[in-house]
Amino acid sequence: MKRKKILLVNPWIEDFAAYDFWLKPVGLLYVGSYLKALGVEVELIDLMNRYDTELPNYVHVPKDKFYGTGKFPYKEIKKPEILSFMPRKYKRYGMPEELFRKRLKDLKNDIDAVFVTSTLTYWYPGYFDTINVIKQELSVPIVLGGFFARNQPHIAKKSGVYVFTKTDLRYLPSFLNQLLDWNLPQIDKDWFLDISPAYELYSKIGYIVLLTTVGCPYRCTYCIAHRNWEGMKFKSIEKIIDEIERFSQMHGIKDIVFFDDAILINKEKHFKPLLRKIVEKNLNKKLTFHLPNGIHARLLDQETANLLYEANFKTIKLGYETSGKLQLTTGGKVRDEDIVKASEILHNAGYTHREVSAYIMVNLPEQSIDDVRNAVDVCASIDIDFSINEFTPIVGTDIWIDLVNKGKLTGLEDPIILNNTVLPYWWNNMKPEEIHEVKEYAKNKKIQLGWK
Ligand code: B12
Numbered sequence: 001m002k003r004k005k006i007l008l009v010n011p012w013i014e015d016f017a018a019y020d021f022w023l024k025p026v027g028l029l030y031v032g033s034y035l036k037a038l039g040v041e042v043e044l045i046d047l048m049n050r051y052d053t054e055l056p057n058y059v060h061v062p063k064d065k066f067y068g069t070g071k072f073p074y075k076e077i078k079k080p081e082i083l084s085f086m087p088r089k090y091k092r093y094g095m096p097e098e099l100f101r102k103r104l105k106d107l108k109n110d111i112d113a114v115f116v117t118s119t120l121t122y123w124y125p126g127y128f129d130t131i132n133v134i135k136q137e138l139s140v141p142i143v144l145g146g147f148f149a150r151n152q153p154h155i156a157k158k159s160g161v162y163v164f165t166k167t168d169l170r171y172l173p174s175f176l177n178q179l180l181d182w183n184l185p186q187i188d189k190d191w192f193l194d195i196s197p198a199y200e201l202y203s204k205i206g207y208i209v210l211l212t213t214v215g216c217p218y219r220c221t222y223c224i225a226h227r228n229w230e231g232m233k234f235k236s237i238e239k240i241i242d243e244i245e246r247f248s249q250m251h252g253i254k255d256i257v258f259f260d261d262a263i264l265i266n267k268e269k270h271f272k273p274l275l276r277k278i279v280e281k282n283l284n285k286k287l288t289f290h291l292p293n294g295i296h297a298r299l300l301d302q303e304t305a306n307l308l309y310e311a312n313f314k315t316i317k318l319g320y321e322t323s324g325k326l327q328l329t330t331g332g333k334v335r336d337e338d339i340v341k342a343s344e345i346l347h348n349a350g351y352t353h354r355e356v357s358a359y360i361m362v363n364l365p366e367q368s369i370d371d372v373r374n375a376v377d378v379c380a381s382i383d384i385d386f387s388i389n390e391f392t393p394i395v396g397t398d399i400w401i402d403l404v405n406k407g408k409l410t411g412l413e414d415p416i417i418l419n420n421t422v423l424p425y426w427w428n429n430m431k432p433e434e435i436h437e438v439k440e441y442a443k444n445k446k447i448q449l450g451w452k
C-alpha cells in the first residue's frame, strides 16, 4: 500500500506588531497526532518557531527575553491596500521566504496534501501569502483550518484552497477520503481527551504549550470562546502529567505554558489535583509553569494560590478587562472586589506584581477613559501589574451583533481592519490619542511605582 503523508504548516504572522509570548500552533499539533492515529505520516514546517536551527543561517534571531519568549525575526512588507491609511510599518514575522521555499522544495513529490492552520482572523494576509508560496512550490491539495477558517469561511475560501471548519477531528477521515480518494477508517478516539499534541514533530523548541481543558461556560459579550467549542472537556490528570514529562524531556525545555480559556472551572476535580501531582512528582523542581491566558479571579481560592506557588507557576494573568458598569453588562465574570480578593490571596501565597498581572481592555463600546484609568489604579493600589490590550470586535460575539444592529459596524468589514491596532484609526469609538493617553497613564503609573 502506498504510504500517505501530509505536511502541516504554521503560517506567517503579518501585522504591525507581534511578539512570541509563547506561541505554538497547538490545534495543528493535535491534527498531526490525529492523522498519525489514522495511519498517515506527517511533517511540520512551523514558520513561527524562533528556535528553528536553520534560522540563524538566514536571518538575525533576537535573543530570548524571559522564560523562552522573545521577538520574532521580521521583514517589512507592503501594507495591504486597505491599510494604506495606517501611519505604521507592516511586517511579516517568522521564517524568511527563502528558507521556507527550500524546505518545500526538499519535500517535493513526497506528500499528498498540505494542512495550513490559522488563528486570529485579521492575520489572514499572512495565511494567504503562506498559501501562495506553497502553491508555487507544490502541486498537491492545500487545506486551510483553524479559528480564522471556522469564523470567516467565506473569506478563507478566497485563498483558493479547501477549507475545514470543524473542531471535532472525527470529520477528518471522511474529509480526506473525499479529497484524496483515500480509504481511511473512523477511529474511536477523542481528538482532545485521548490524543496529545505532536511535539515530536519539532527538532528544537524553547517551551511547550499545552491545553488541559477546551471550552468555557461563561458568556462574555466580547468573547467567542463559548461559541467556539461545544461544552467543556477536561483532560485526565494522568495524561496531562504524561505530556508535561514526555515533552519537557524530549526537548530539554523548562517552560510549560497552558493556553486554557477556563482552567479554574471544576477546580476541585481538575486544576487542584493537577497542581498536587506536579508537586508530588517534583516537576516543580525542574520546570516553570505559566498561565498567559487570563484566569478567573473570582474562582481563585487560597489553596489554589498556595498550590500554584508551590508548583512553581511564574506567570499568572488575571482577566480584569474593565472597571465600571461594563463589568456587569459584558457578562459579569469579574468585579473589582474579585480582583482585590484574588490579589490578597496571591500575595498571601507569596506572589508579587512581578508574577501577577491583570489584563485590561481599552476601546470597548460604551467604555469611558475613566473606566480604564480606574482599572489601572485598582491594580496599582493592590500591587499587581497590568497590561492594556486594545479591544477587537470578533465576528459572531454578542458585542459584534449589537454593534451591527446599532449601525456602528456594517457587519461586512474586512477582518484586516478589525485588527485592534487599526480599529481606533477609523472606528468611531475611542480616538487614537485617547488610547495613547491612557496607555501613557498606565506607563507612568508603573514608573511611579518603580516597576519600570
Ligand atoms: C493562544 C491564543 C492567543 C495567543 C497566540 C495565538 C496563536 N497564533 O497561536 C496570543 C497571546 C498571541 C493571542 C493574542 C490575542 N488573541 Co488570542 N487566542 C488564543 C486562544 C486562547 C487559543 C488558540 C488555541 O490554541 N486554541 C486551541 C486549539 C486546539 O484550537 P484551534 O487552533 O482552533 O484548532 C482546532 C481546529 O481549528 C482544528 N485545526 C486547527 N488548525 C487546523 C488546520 C487544518 C488544516 C485542519 C483540517 C484543522 C485544524 O484542530 C483543532 C482541534 O479542533 C484562542 C481561544 C481558543 N481557545 O481557541 C484565542 C483567540 C484566537 N484570540 C482572540 C483574541 C481576541 C486575541 C487578541 C486580539 C486579544 C487582545 N485584544 O489583545 C490578541 C491579539 C493581539 C495580537 N495582535 O497579537 C480571539 C479571536 C480573535 C480574532 N478576531 O481572531 C480568540 C478566539 C479568543 C476569544 N476568546 O475570543 N491569542
Ligand code: SF4
Pocket (backbone or CB within 6 Å): 216, 217, 218, 219, 220, 223, 224, 225, 226, 261, 262, 319, 331, 333
Ligand atoms: S472572556 Fe474568558 S470567561 Fe469570558 S467567555 Fe471568554 S474565555 Fe470565558
